[in-house]
Amino acid sequence: MKLQQLRYLCAIAKNNLNISAAAESLYTSQPGVSKQIRLLEDELGVEMFNRNGKHLTHITPVGRRILERAEAILREVRNIQILAEEFRDNARGVLSIATTHTQARYALPPVISAFRKRYPDVALQLHQGSPTQIAEMAASGQVDFAIATEAIEEFEDLVMMPCYSWNRCALVPAGHPLLDEPLSIASLARYPLVTYVFGFTGRSQLDEAFRAAHLHPEVAFTATDADVIKTYVRLGLGVGIIAHMAYDPQVDHDLVAVDASTLFAPNTTKIGFRRGTFLRQFQYDFIQLFAPHLNAEVVQTAERTESQDELDKLFASLELPTL
Numbered sequence: 001m002k003l004q005q006l007r008y009l010c011a012i013a014k015n016n017l018n019i020s021a022a023a024e025s026l027y028t029s030q031p032g033v034s035k036q037i038r039l040l041e042d043e044l045g046v047e048m049f050n051r052n053g054k055h056l057t058h059i060t061p062v063g064r065r066i067l068e069r070a071e072a073i074l075r076e077v078r079n080i081q082i083l084a085e086e087f088r089d090n091a092r093g094v095l096s097i098a099t100t101h102t103q104a105r106y107a108l109p110p111v112i113s114a115f116r117k118r119y120p121d122v123a124l125q126l127h128q129g130s131p132t133q134i135a136e137m138a139a140s141g142q143v144d145f146a147i148a149t150e151a152i153e154e155f156e157d158l159v160m161m162p163c164y165s166w167n168r169c170a171l172v173p174a175g176h177p178l179l180d181e182p183l184s185i186a187s188l189a190r191y192p193l194v195t196y197v198f199g200f201t202g203r204s205q206l207d208e209a210f211r212a213a214h215l216h217p218e219v220a221f222t223a224t225d226a227d228v229i230k231t232y233v234r235l236g237l238g239v240g241i242i243a244h245m246a247y248d249p250q251v252d253h254d255l256v257a258v259d260a261s262t263l264f265a266p267n268t269t270k271i272g273f274r275r276g277t278f279l280r281q282f283q284y285d286f287i288q289l290f291a292p293h294l295n296a297e298v299v300q301t302a303e304r305t306e307s308q309d310e311l312d313k314l315f316a317s318l319e320l321p322t323l
Helices: 003-014 019-025 030-044 061-088 101-107 109-118 131-139 185-189 203-212 226-234 281-290 296-303 308-314
Strands: 049-052 055-059 093-099 122-128 145-148 158-166 168-173 193-196 219-223 239-243 255-259 267-274
Touching: 003 019, 003 030, 003 061, 019 030, 055 061, 093 131, 093 281, 101 109, 101 122, 101 145, 101 226, 101 239, 109 122, 109 281, 131 145, 131 158, 131 267, 145 158, 145 281, 158 296, 158 308, 168 226, 185 203, 193 226, 219 226, 226 239, 226 255, 267 281, 281 296, 296 308
Parallel strands: 093 122, 093 145, 193 219, 193 239
Antiparallel strands: 049 055, 145 267, 158 267, 168 239, 168 255
16 A cells, blocks of 8 residues: 555545546546556455446445545645654745635734744745635645634534634715614615625624514625725625724725624634644744734644534633734
8 A cells, every 4th residue: 555545545535536637636647546546446455436437436435434544644644744844944834824805805914924024934825715615725734724704613623713803894985874873783774785795704693683683684795805895885886894804994085984893793713723733833823923812832732622612612711802
């Protein structure tokens, strides 16, 4: 049995049983991948895939269990490589982060600037996506860290730690009639809304607040990007509801932001990584730059928990900063 065969096996599963796509992702040939998988099956004496001609149709039950072990082995191989890198040069490497537009545009710039000054030889890779995509990238090892608010509790194989809480503001052009009365759920519901796509940046909390008030506002436009939302507020499509951190008084001087923190429950942004990952010193430092209360000792304690419930209990009494 060879590590390369295990890599081929995992790549096939990751590419929906498409051997050509798996081979392409590994920069090798399709016949070579097929041959190595057959050799592995012959050595083990079991079939890991059901086939229809040359096509793989699904993973067999034993194949699925072998795949789980193969993924664990490859994770440990990667941890060994990372450990060696840390001792060879602890100030050089690659840090990959998956996050949403709001975090990338408004929360991360000062953190990344400070990190680059401290670690100029660490290359940074920033990936954007939906909260579910972000969590999946971290859970599969495609990125080192996930930073998100929504949909991350579903992934038990991630260590997700709270960083800060935040709330929303209502955004309107100057002179909008909404500014003539105290802001309330009822007053917001009278206007078309321009806000985030469901599953992005606290959208579920927003919907829950209207449901609790038995109100059904018209959602005229949704987007994943706060800057896009602001563009369509300017066009008059409706009242924008965005994360308060996404309002810049200088850039958005033509818009008025009304604090909506009393109307909606606050959200918590978290940073996390896959369980069992060996973290390098610069990764611990990045976490603490983003969330100063998450020093290396706290993160290592979080690493030793076995479930998200344990993690939540660990941080239950923590008073988070607010952005």
